[in-house]
């Protein structure tokens with residue numbers, strides 16, 4: 701005789717599979733929610749920490765050095781006769797790396813910023829023509845930096861130039877003056 705409990709407590713096979721699947725799905729969901737929750741907490745803490753560090757260490761912009769020792773007065777001596785603007789020589793050695801020319805005239809040495817005063821292209825020195833020319837829109841400048849052709853609205857600007865206690869000439873490319881200001885403040889090196 702079969703027991704009445706045989707059927708009443710027996711769990712059908714298909715039913716067992718369904719429950720296991722349900723349980724594992726729930727476990728998976730629980731786990732996912734938990735991982736997500738911890739992720740949110742970690743992100744929040746991370747952002748807070750970053751902001752605090754940013755506050756402790758304010759952002760600093762590092763500039764490359766702007767002062768260059770370009771030699772002594774004897775490095776800019778020339779036997780050339782001055783041109784009609786009084787310029788004896790234009791030294792192009794510093795143009796490629798530092799974007800300035802050193803001009804020696806009858807009385808002074810000064811540093812011309814090689815940046816066109818129209819839209820900022822780098823001008824080139826043409827020894828044979830005795831002028832600076834801009835490759836972008838054709839502005840032209842005399843050997844002393846004064847504009848005479850093209851759209852450039854004013855002469856080339858100039859950099860601060862000085863001499864240290866050892867008589868070395870220093871150009872500071874961080875300091876830029878219009879030609880008028882440069883003359884007014886007498887920022888050049890007198891050689892005669």
Ligand code: FES
Pocket residue numbers: 816817818819820821834835836837838839850851852
């Ligand atoms: S940028 Fe030099 S002429 Fe325009």
